[in-house]
Amino acid sequence: MNVRLYVWQRTTAALMAPLVLIHIAVIFYATRQGLSAADILSRTHGSVAWATFYGIFVAAVAVHASIGVRNILSEWSPLKARAIDVFVILFGIALAILGFRAIAALVLA
């Protein structure tokens, strides 16, 4: 890890800390209130606020997790640095696609 990756990882971690807490609070709220999938979708549909909240979350996760996986692979796998970089870029893109697809399903559906 170099200083650029360090700054990205720490910044995304700082960003995610409150987002995770809000995310968990929302899950508790939804389950305690016994909200159905339809109830949830009716609240999130067309919501710019929820799209922004989870959009930032997904972007932060994709960057943060990719850097973490890169560290693990570079320390624990026999792969070469170049191969690891290619893998984690694809991994980050995959995370972002999965996350944004889920957001689209929540907000646009």
Added chain:
Amino acid sequence: MSEAISELSVSLWRGGGDGRYETYAVPRRENQTVLDVVTFVQRHIDPTLSYRFACRVGVCGSCAMTVNGKPRWTCRTHVSRVVGTDAGGAQLEIGPLENLPVIKDLATDMAAFFAKWQEAQGVFAPSKTRHDAIEQISPASPARRAADAAIECINCGVCYAGCDTVRWNSDYLGPAALTRAFTLVNDVRDAGNTARLQAIAATGGCHACHSHQSCQELCPQSLNPTAAIAALKRHTAAAYLKGEIKA
């Protein structure tokens, strides 16, 4: 030399990297250090035993070895501290420092360890000439206090041998080199900080540290390299965000 109070079973590493432990019987004495044990074997049992020491009083940092699984300064480690005060059946296992190539027996090749001090720019870069006035540094200033907390390193290599990150990342500069760099980062007389921060912000620098804190636990001088490295992470991140260094 005091009278023997019992006998110690001592396993010593013999040979190079592919060597093995051999066991010797050494008289146990009051106030005996681990270095005393090694010296007894060399002087009375096998003069071909190779090991390194100089001052015998915890100043020079040359006698570090792996003692019962942990890197320690052998001249200031009493046998009783490692095997307890129980006189019967005491066992000592003494090997070369880990994370460094073994030359022979208990002596390791420390070239890589010291090369990393150079890589981390652990050399003072003067900012003044002999014609300038001597810099006045208040002992109470925050930078001086930070440097003070890290400056008593004796280069023994105990932290380097005990570091998990060094074990699995041979490029990692290690706690000692980074602690040295940290003292210079806090030296207001030094002019080499941009190059130093650049060097330690690269791959294998301070950001490779996982903060396991083995260095802090094992340091015979009770220094805290983990804290110094954490501070370097902050210094380098600030310099990077200000555009003073590049990734």
